[in-house]
Amino acid sequence: xxxxxxxxxxxxxxxxxxxxxxxxxxxxxxxxxxxxxxxxxxxxxxxxxxxxxxxxxxxxxxxxxxxxxxxxxxxxxxxxxxxxxxxxxxxxxxxxxxxxxxxxxxxxxxxxxxxxxxxxxxxxxxxxxxxxxxxxxxxxxxxxxxxxxxxxxxxxxxxxxxxxxxxxxxxxxxxxxx
Amino acid sequence: xxxxxxxxxxxxxxxxxxxxxxxxxxxxxxxxxxxxxxxxxxxxxxxxxxxxxxxxxxxxxxxxxxxxxxxxxxxxxxxxxxxxxxxxxxxxxxxxxxxxxxxxxxxxxxxxxxxxxxxxxxxxxxxxxxxxxxxxxxxxxxxxxxxxxxx
Numbered sequence: 001x002x003x004x005x006x007x008x009x010x011x012x013x014x015x016x017x018x019x020x021x022x023x024x025x026x027x028x029x030x031x032x033x034x035x036x037x038x039x040x041x042x043x044x045x046x047x048x049x050x051x052x053x054x055x056x057x058x059x060x061x062x063x064x065x066x067x068x069x070x071x072x073x074x075x076x077x078x079x080x081x082x083x084x085x086x087x088x089x090x091x092x093x094x095x096x097x098x099x100x101x102x103x104x105x106x107x108x109x110x111x112x113x114x115x116x117x118x119x120x121x122x123x124x125x126x127x128x129x130x131x132x133x134x135x136x137x138x139x140x141x142x143x144x145x146x147x148x149x150x151x152x153x154x155x156x157x158x159x160x161x162x163x164x165x166x167x168x169x170x171x172x173x174x175x176x177x178x
Numbered sequence: 179x180x181x182x183x184x185x186x187x188x189x190x191x192x193x194x195x196x197x198x199x200x201x202x203x204x205x206x207x208x209x210x211x212x213x214x215x216x217x218x219x220x221x222x223x224x225x226x227x228x229x230x231x232x233x234x235x236x237x238x239x240x241x242x243x244x245x246x247x248x249x250x251x252x253x254x255x256x257x258x259x260x261x262x263x264x265x266x267x268x269x270x271x272x273x274x275x276x277x278x279x280x281x282x283x284x285x286x287x288x289x290x291x292x293x294x295x296x297x298x299x300x301x302x303x304x305x306x307x308x309x310x311x312x313x314x315x316x317x318x319x320x321x322x323x324x325x326x327x328x329x
């Protein structure tokens with residue numbers, strides 16, 4: 001996934017969001033001294049390559065009532081983990097789903113899935129659903145709730161602060177890009 | 179205006195989580211599908227943003243595709259040392275976010291570095307600073323998610 005300097009300029013110009021004007025890509029093109037057609041073609045190409053996952057709205061799920069979340073972790077048999085992972089990721093309340101190395105003896109878990117719900121009780125119900133889905137292929141599981149945000153900075157191409165970007169006031173989870 | 183989203187706001191939030199066109203008049207296209215006008219969609223998005231019902235609107239980039247290396251890390255920090263460790267860990271600019279969690283491994287943070295080789299180096303620095311082992315949980319495989327919030 002090679003990005004040239006023009007792609008990177010486009011990423012930098014759009015990573016804080018699209019302008020709310022009728023022709024937003026034309027607006028970005030004007031800022032960068034490019035044509036609208038080139039901006040559209042390059043962004044479509046980046047989306048096709050997976051550099052852009054999607055262009056979309058991120059609702060404030062905290063304000064919409066999804067106020068609880070937990071990092072559920074699962075000790076899944078290595079021979080089936082890669083087949084089961086996509087089924088956990090496909091659940092609409094799971095926002096991140098990764099296979100990671102274990103660190104025995106303190107950490108026997110290899111599948112990580114961030115679960116969201118209105119309440120902690122709802123998160124626990126969903127955890128039970130995942131446990132049922134994994135069945136005998138999962139030897140044990142746990143869930144870690146965050147008790148405090150100690151630091152939160154976005155993952156951005158450059159660290160320079162932008163005037164149009166405000167810190168997120170809600171404890172919205174995005175804890176595992178790693 | 180109330181902060182509560184009305185039916186049209188909810189329809190917009192639900193539809194635009196699925197995607198938004200990359201085309202000359204994307205708001206007009208998306209508005210047609212919602213049965214509203216281009217200018218109403220733009221106005222409502224502006225309002226939803228001001229009311230903080232949306233946190234972001236635009237392209238979501240794959241962090242790794244943008245260049246760089248990331249790794250989830252965890253430490254077991256004794257309670258008495260916790261605040262000091264928070265400072266020692268957070269002082270590193272490579273620490274993108276850091277959460278306290280209710281587990282023996284009670285501090286979880288993500289390192290965001292320019293190159294893969296920086297991850298181990300920064301983790302070792304943090305170990306030296308804090309005098310505690312740092313466990314590394316790099317992503318071995320990422321599974322596609324279709325997380326949606328029903329508005």
